[in-house]
Amino acid sequence: MQRLIIHVDMDAFFASVEQMDNPKLKGKPVIVGGNSPRGVVSTCSYEARKYGVRSAMPIFIAKQLCPGGIYLAVRHKRYEEISHKVFDILHSVTDMVEPVSIDEAYLDVSTLKDEPVEIVNMIKKKVKELLGLTLSAGISYNKFLAKTASEWNKPDGLKVITEDMVPEILKPLPIKKVHGIGEKSIEKLNEIGIYTIGQLLNLTEDEMVYYFGKYGIEIYNRIRGYDNRPVCVERETKSIGRETTFDNDTTDKSFLKAVLSDFAQELTRALDEEALFAKTVTVKFKTDNFKTHTRSKTLKKYINTYGEIKATAFDILDNYNINGSIRLIGLSLSNFSDARYEQLSFFDLHMDKQLEEG
CATH class of the missing domain: 3.30.1490.100 (DNA polymerase, Y-family, little finger domain)
Structure with a gap:
């Protein structure tokens, strides 16, 4: 049975929560990250993105691009509170939920009777009605393609990528859309004239390993539609x-x-x-x-x-x-x-005793 994976990603999460809590901010360029010129943008609303503001951008640059923006401090506790409510909605659909971050998750809906599109629309409706927020979702037969699909038409988007669409649908996308390719690797690839996934597909496995190390094999397979990673319900907090x-x-x-x-x-x-x-x-x-x-x-x-x-x-x-x-x-x-005390071995206890006696 082919797996059916949904990737959900809240739209401009921190900024959207701020707009939800203060309706006067709706439709305005909201930049979350504080007023400090030394700070960085955590998230910004889509209104701010029209000015070129992006996540991880220094605040002083954001202010140059969007001087009329509304700059707010990060409220971790509030975002975590709303995140819990979003995940409660996801868990009401299936137990097969893998949190990726505070506002992002994979769902394996392979065994559910409802069609994935119906499931996504139901999730979207609940999140909108209960929290006043929107999310974008991607549906496919593996995690890489589901995540790629969720980024397709943000905000409030929904995209399905089926097996027969791959790799043609990926070819026009910029290589930065491939999770795992960092800025330095992008620069190296650009230097040899590779800007799109279509051009990346021309590289051999050995060439991929040359540019990306051991991870090159995974990238080689993923852009061809192969990704066997399961949805992991338990994610270890590192x-x-x-x-x-x-x-x-x-x-x-x-x-x-x-x-x-x-x-x-x-x-x-x-x-x-x-x-x-x-x-x-x-x-x-x-x-x-x-x-x-x-x-x-x-x-x-x-x-x-x-x-x-x-x-x-x-x-x-x-x-x-x-x-x-x-x-x-x-x-x-x-x-x-999750245990309060570390279990000391006999050797540890013996050494502690020796130290006390010495």
Whole structure:
């Protein structure tokens, strides 16, 4: 039986939530990412995109392109709250839901009686009626094509890609549409005259490996319509974190600790919501020369309280020799478990005892 995969992607999610919460913002260029000139655009409304504003663009450039835009700070907690409601709707359709991000997911509907188009339209209707938001969806027989289809006619789009349409339908698309091809690889391909998937299809497997490494075989197969990745219901959370870029560079550790303290509170809530405990704490710094530094500490036990997270972050900061000013700081947690305490082996206990006695 051929699989039937749906990829759903909320339209301009953060900005749409802001417009939903404040109807006066509807139809206006909303840029979420804050007012700081050092910040970056998290998401922007489609009205802002008409000016050339894009995600991950520095705020100061966005303001040059769209000086009349409405610039708002990111509200993670609110977006997570709405995301949970969206995923509740998806889970009402099927248990085979794979979250990709806060606003994106795959659904395997192969065993459902309803047609995929009917399922998507029902999801769209529920999301619109209950939340006032829109989403775009793609339907196909594998994940790569379903995701490609969902990006076809945003916002509020729906596209179906069937097996007989491949690879012809992909040939005109720019190579940046292929997930896994980064900017450097795009530049290399452009240098040899490859701009579209149609041109990429002319490369042999060996040439694909040359340009993309081991991942080249996967790309070679995907653009030909082959992608056997299943929809994974359980996705392991690898890390959670927060970061911010300052308006002015700083060397004030008291100020940096205040920021880390706020992050520790947010991450504590995130751990609680996921019922997780973390063992590794990482502090990220970006100095005034734009170099990024990370310092991590892996603990002997798993932690999940605000006090433990904050204390570990402060310890990392106190032991970091700051050369120059700090323009960005971040805090993240990783190495997760749903168990409160790490099981110490007999060797660990024996060594601890020796250290105490020595």
